[in-house]
Amino acid sequence: MQFLIVSGFFGSGKTTLILELAKELFLNHKKKLAIIVNDIGEVGIDDKVMKSYGLNVKEMFGGCICCEIAVNLPTTIRTLKENYNPDLVILEPSGVADAFNVNKVLDSMDGIDLDVLPVVTLFDATQLDLLLASYPFIIKQLKSADLVLINKIDKISDSSYLKDVEEEIRKINGEANIMRISALHKSNINKVVENLFS
Amino acid sequence: MKILDKPSVFAAEMNLEFSKTRNMNELKEFFRELVLRLFEVSSIDDKLVGHIKIYSEGKNGSSIRANLTGNVKNLTVITNGNEEESNLKVWINVITFMVKEEELLKYVKDAIMKFVEDSKGIIKNFGLSISDNHENELAF
Numbered sequence: 430m431q432f433l434i435v436s437g438f439f440g441s442g443k444t445t446l447i448l449e450l451a452k453e454l455f456l457n458h459k460k461k462l463a464i465i466v467n468d469i470g471e472v473g474i475d476d477k478v479m480k481s482y483g484l485n486v487k488e489m490f491g492g493c494i495c496c497e498i499a500v501n502l503p504t505t506i507r508t509l510k511e512n513y514n515p516d517l518v519i520l521e522p523s524g525v526a527d528a529f530n531v532n533k534v535l536d537s538m539d540g541i542d543l544d545v546l547p548v549v550t551l552f553d554a555t556q557l558d559l560l561l562a563s564y565p566f567i568i569k570q571l572k573s574a575d576l577v578l579i580n581k582i583d584k585i586s587d588s589s590y591l592k593d594v595e596e597e598i599r600k601i602n603g604e605a606n607i608m609r610i611s612a613l614h615k616s617n618i619n620k621v622v623e624n625l626f627s
Numbered sequence: 628m629k630i631l632d633k634p635s636v637f638a639a640e641m642n643l644e645f646s647k648t649r650n651m652n653e654l655k656e657f658f659r660e661l662v663l664r665l666f667e668v669s670s671i672d673d674k675l676v677g678h679i680k681i682y683s684e685g686k687n688g689s690s691i692r693a694n695l696t697g698n699v700k701n702l703t704v705i706t707n708g709n710e711e712e713s714n715l716k717v718w719i720n721v722i723t724f725m726v727k728e729e730e731l732l733k734y735v736k737d738a739i740m741k742f743v744e745d746s747k748g749i750i751k752n753f754g755l756s757i758s759d760n761h762e763n764e765l766a767f
Binding site: 439441474475477478482525553555556559562564581 | 630634676677678680681682684690692694695696697698700701703707718720722
C-alpha cells in the first residue's frame with residue numbers, strides 16, 4: 430500500500446491539490462484511493478469537500494499535535510487497509526503539522542507494509558512574506574519535503590517574484606525538487622503525478 | 628505584524644434558511660460576501676495568516692466551497708451543481724494567528740449572525756466545535 434503525505438500551511442491548497450491528484454490517479458492510473466484528513470478545526474470541511482467528489486475519506490480529528498497523531502494514525506491506516514485495501518492512501522495533515530513527525534510514526538508501525546512516497550509540501554506563492562519572516566511552521570514543513578510545490582502561480586504575474594520564492598525555498602531545503610503549479614487551474618498536475626510515481 | 632504562536636480556531640456548523648429560493652449566482656455572492664465579513668474580523672492590516680473555509684450543501688444537491696487565505700485577492704468560491712436552494716447546511720472554519728481565540732469566537736459569531744440577518748436569512752441549529760459527533764465515523 431502506497432502512502433503519500435501532502436503537507437502545507439493553512440490555505441496552501443492541500444485539499445484542492447488532493448482532489449486533482451485523485452482525479453488524475455483514478456482516471457488515468459486506475460488507482461484505488463483512500464484519503465485521511467486531519468483537520469484542526471474540529472468541524473471537518475476538507476473531508477466533506479472530498480466526499481462530495483465521491484472520494485473515500487477517513488476523518489481524523491483530535492488536533493494536529495504529533496503525539497495524538499501517533500495514537501490515531503496507525504489505527505486509521507489499519508482500518509483503511511482492513512476495510513478498503515486501497516492502492517494508495519493520501520494523508521492531508523493539518524496546516525501546522527510537519528511531515529517529519531508523521532514519518533516517525535509511520536516508521537514505528539508494525540504489521541503493514543507501507544511504501545511511503547516522497548513527501549509533498551505545498552507553498553502558497555502569494556505568501557513570500559511568511560517565508561521571509563521565517564515563520565516556524567512553514568520552515569519545518571519545507572525542511573521535511575522531498576517535493577515542494579509552489580502553488581497558486583496563476584495569481585503571480587511577475588516571474589522574477591516566483592524565482593525569489595524558489596530561491597528562498599532552496600535556502601531552507603536545497604535537496605528537495607521544486608515545481609510550480611496551480612492546483613485550482615489544474616496546471617502541472619500530471620507532472621506532479623509523473624514525479625511521484627515514475 | 629504581530630503573529631500569535633498558536634492558531635486561534637473557530638469551527639461551527641449550522642442550518643441556514645432563506646425565505647426566498649436563491650440561484651447559484653446569488654448563493655455564490657452570499658458566501659463571497661460572508662467570507663469577506665469574516666476576513667474583516669480575523670485579519671489585521673488586511674492580512675490573514677491562517678484561513679477561512681466555508682462549505683455548504685443545499686437540500687437540492689448543490690454545494691459551494693469558499694476559501695480565503697492571506698488577503699482578499701485570494702478569495703475563491705467554487706460551486707458544484709446548479710440547483711436553486713433555500714435550505715442549506717453550512718460548515719465554517721476560521722483559523723487565524725492574528726486574533727486571540729476568545730475574541731475570534733465572539734467576532735466571527737457576531738459577524739455571521741449580523742450578515743445572515745441583513746441577508747434575510749435565518750440560522751437554525753448553530754453549533755460550535757462538534758468533534759465528538761464525527762469521531763470514528765467511516766465513510767466509504
